[in-house]
Amino acid sequence: MTKRLSALSGPPANAASHTDLPNTPSQGFLTQLALRVLHASRATFTNTLDFVVPPSCPLCRTMVQMDGGLCGSCWRQVPWIEAPVCNRLGLPLAYDLGPGAVSAEALANPPEFDRLRAVCTHDGVAPRLVHALKFSGQRHLAESLGAMMARAGRALLLEADTVLVPVPLHPWRQLHRRYNQSALLARAIGATTGAPVLYDGVKRVKRTRQQLSLSRGDRLRNVRGAFKLTPKARAALAEKRVVMVDDVHTTGATLNALALTLRSQDSSMRPKHVDALVFSTAVVQESISTI
Numbered sequence: 001m002t003k004r005l006s007a008l009s010g011p012p013a014n015a016a017s018h019t020d021l022p023n024t025p026s027q028g029f030l031t032q033l034a035l036r037v038l039h040a041s042r043a044t045f046t047n048t049l050d051f052v053v054p055p056s057c058p059l060c061r062t063m064v065q066m067d068g069g070l071c072g073s074c075w076r077q078v079p080w081i082e083a084p085v086c087n088r089l090g091l092p093l094a095y096d097l098g099p100g101a102v103s104a105e106a107l108a109n110p111p112e113f114d115r116l117r118a119v120c121t122h123d124g125v126a127p128r129l130v131h132a133l134k135f136s137g138q139r140h141l142a143e144s145l146g147a148m149m150a151r152a153g154r155a156l157l158l159e160a161d162t163v164l165v166p167v168p169l170h171p172w173r174q175l176h177r178r179y180n181q182s183a184l185l186a187r188a189i190g191a192t193t194g195a196p197v198l199y200d201g202v203k204r205v206k207r208t209r210q211q212l213s214l215s216r217g218d219r220l221r222n223v224r225g226a227f228k229l230t231p232k233a234r235a236a237l238a239e240k241r242v243v244m245v246d247d248v249h250t251t252g253a254t255l256n257a258l259a260l261t262l263r264s265q266d267s268s269m270r271p272k273h274v275d276a277l278v279f280s281t282a283v284v285q286e287s288i289s290t291i
């Protein structure tokens with residue numbers, strides 16, 4: 001694998017870097033300063049705890065050797081995806097029909113991106129791991145999950161002109177959560193593979209509802225027009241192999257909307273490939289058959 005040591009922009013130093021905070025007239029300087037002090041205090045407290053308390057499994061609290069690592073029992077409950085997989089959606093296939101085989105789901109509903117790869121299906125302990133990363137503040141999980149994603153997505157990360165693009169959160173949601181889990185995963189994948197990460201190439205300009213409770217049609221409507229490329233991205237992504245990074249793939253509404261945005265430029269400025277790398281992906285039962 002070709003090593004790429006340069007980064008298109010520096011990784012966020014903490015959960016809410018200066019680029020993460022919305023800069024609106026209603027938010028004064030003192031408010032932003034107070035938020036940064038609060039976040040810095042929390043980070044220091046967390047680091048101190050890590051030093052005092054030995055690492056434990058994020059799911060069952062059994063002591064483990066590495067921070068963010070799973071114990072043997074939980075590890076065996078991860079529904080790993082292994083070859084053969086659908087070349088478009090990364091779904092497990094029942095039979096090996098050789099490279100390029102695609103699932104019935106990919107033929108029935110072709111995605112806007114070229115290929116997707118995932119570590120596991122969104123079953124078993126996978127939803128709990130994603131929930132722990134996103135909603136329980138266990139951001140250190142991103143390192144181990146990101147390392148797993150780098151392995152699962154190695155076919156997407158071989159070339160030197162690959163750029164990782166994390167799916168952005170709306171600024172207000174990021175302010176509430178204090179970090180973007182996709183950016184943390186992309187940073188971990190970049191650290192493992194050397195692929196550069198473009199952190200602020202895409203903005204989420206529409207505040208969408210949480211996707212979890214929505215139907216497929218509602219999800220598509222929910223994310224339409226949600227993303228906007230920054231001027232920086234237009235030059236940085238031209239003719240590159242873009243790998244979008246997210247935690248979960250369900251109906252594909254979010255990744256499809258982002259892929260369409262990435263491909264919305266003039267032909268000379270478009271990425272030559274747009275792939276997706278996620279931790280877990282929902283399996284559509286009909287897709288197990290190959291075509």
Ligand SMILES: [Zn+2]
Nearest residue numbers: 057060071074
């Ligand atoms: Zn465990």
